[in-house]
Amino acid sequence: MKTILNTFFAAFLLLIMSTAQAERIKDLASIGGVRNNQLVGYGLVVGLTGSGDKTAFTGQTLRSMLREMGVTLPAGVNPKSKNIAAVSVHADLPPFAKPGQTIDITVSSLGDAKSLRGGSLIMTPLKGADGEIYAMAQGNLVVGGFGAEAGDGSRVTVNIPSVGRIPNGATVERTVQNALNVGDHIILNLHQADFTTASRLSDAINQTLGRGTASSMDAASVRVNAPRDPNQRIPFLSLIENLELSPGEAAARVVVNSRSGTVVIGQNVRVSPAAVTHGSLSVTISADPEVSQPNALSAGQTVITPNYDIEISEENSRMFVFNPGVSLDEIVRAVNQVGAAPGDLVAILEALKQAGALRAELVII
Numbered sequence: 448m449k450t451i452l453n454t455f456f457a458a459f460l461l462l463i464m465s466t467a468q469a470e471r472i473k474d475l476a477s478i479g480g481v482r483n484n485q486l487v488g489y490g491l492v493v494g495l496t497g498s499g500d501k502t503a504f505t506g507q508t509l510r511s512m513l514r515e516m517g518v519t520l521p522a523g524v525n526p527k528s529k530n531i532a533a534v535s536v537h538a539d540l541p542p543f544a545k546p547g548q549t550i551d552i553t554v555s556s557l558g559d560a561k562s563l564r565g566g567s568l569i570m571t572p573l574k575g576a577d578g579e580i581y582a583m584a585q586g587n588l589v590v591g592g593f594g595a596e597a598g599d600g601s602r603v604t605v606n607i608p609s610v611g612r613i614p615n616g617a618t619v620e621r622t623v624q625n626a627l628n629v630g631d632h633i634i635l636n637l638h639q640a641d642f643t644t645a646s647r648l649s650d651a652i653n654q655t656l657g658r659g660t661a662s663s664m665d666a667a668s669v670r671v672n673a674p675r676d677p678n679q680r681i682p683f684l685s686l687i688e689n690l691e692l693s694p695g696e697a698a699a700r701v702v703v704n705s706r707s708g709t710v711v712i713g714q715n716v717r718v719s720p721a722a723v724t725h726g727s728l729s730v731t732i733s734a735d736p737e738v739s740q741p742n743a744l745s746a747g748q749t750v751i752t753p754n755y756d757i758e759i760s761e762e763n764s765r766m767f768v769f770n771p772g773v774s775l776d777e778i779v780r781a782v783n784q785v786g787a788a789p790g791d792l793v794a795i796l797e798a799l800k801q802a803g804a805l806r807a808e809l810v811i812i
Contacts, residue, residue, distance in 0.1 A: 472635070472648060473688035479634030479668070480626030481542045486581055486617075488536040490571030492554065492563055492588065497529045500558035505533040512569070532560035536571050536584050538617055542625055549615035552584050562608035564590040573617055584617040628680060633673045635687075640667035643695025651692040699807035701796055710796070716807040 538552040566588050573582040588611035645663045652661035661671045674680050702711045800809045
């Protein structure tokens with residue numbers, strides 16, 4: 448009985464481990480042709496407290512807006528209002544968005560407005576790449592930054608007060624057609640191209656829906672035969688996106704952020720046999736000038752004689768050896784034992800790469 452329980456417990460652990468590594472297809476890939484569409488528009492923000500634009504094109508925009516509302520300004524009159532600002536409005540139109548639904552928008556100043564805080568966006572059409580209007584935007588701005596200015600010209604700015612957002616600030620007016628119900632197949636595009644993952648994805652679909660249902664096109668795309676009837680295609684896609692598989696392991700890579708000193712080493716990074724010596728040399732030069740002052744009745748002149756002190760300090764160099772196929776944990780342990788800083792670790796990795804001992808891609812950002 449105890450042997451049976453042990454066997455069952457071991458099988459249960461293996462099941463948990465295999466399940467924990469599996470991921471759904473909906474988290475690994477997207478359907479080709481089903482994507483967001485970018486929208487952009489030009490409008491006016493009104494109601495500012497003297498922090499608006501002073502540019503000429505803002506006044507021209509205001510004249511055009513008043514003309515459309517039946518208000519005609521006298522010729523040659525430039526409405527120099529500091530309570531308005533010309534802005535760019537942009538948004539992402541998600542797939543399957545229907546007329547009447549709302550989307551979030553971002554509003555950015557185009558002129559020299561100091562802040563958009565407290566402003567309201569006047570009705571602005573948002574157009575797509577084809578020039579057609581797909582949404583109408585309007586509403587009160589939410590600005591995360593602020594600025595304060597004193598009379599002597601000093602100013603303090605926190606975050607970016609010239610950019611704001613309007614949650615649910617645009618109403619969709621037109622639907623964008625997509626390729627979901629076109630043809631007798633769909634294309635699944637992996638978020639990260641990988642031959643192993645593409646092969647496992649097609650195998651997972653074929654094991655569930657029958658051989659020949661899916662075929663790998665390349666490292667990023669898998670073609671899946673799908674029913675033409677939309678009433679059948681939607682449940683079909685629902686079944687596919689919930690299938691689970693174990694994606695292929697990422698390529699060995701070391702990423703170095705040179706600005707912050709952050710180093711990220713992938714799990715599959717390996718180092719071939721190599722010996723590394725680590726040490727630092729510090730040279731300090733200090734100037735201590737000496738003044739030579741002659742006697743009061745002599746004809747001499749005051750002379751400044753430079754006196755430089757040079758101090759050289761060198762830490763004891765330490766050498767450590769990487770054995771064949773050393774793993775990530777061993778690399779970190781070896782570097783920590785010699786007391787290397789993050790900058791020293793970057794230098795060590797670059798030296799290993801130049802020597803051909805680092806079996807990974809070194810990316811410096």
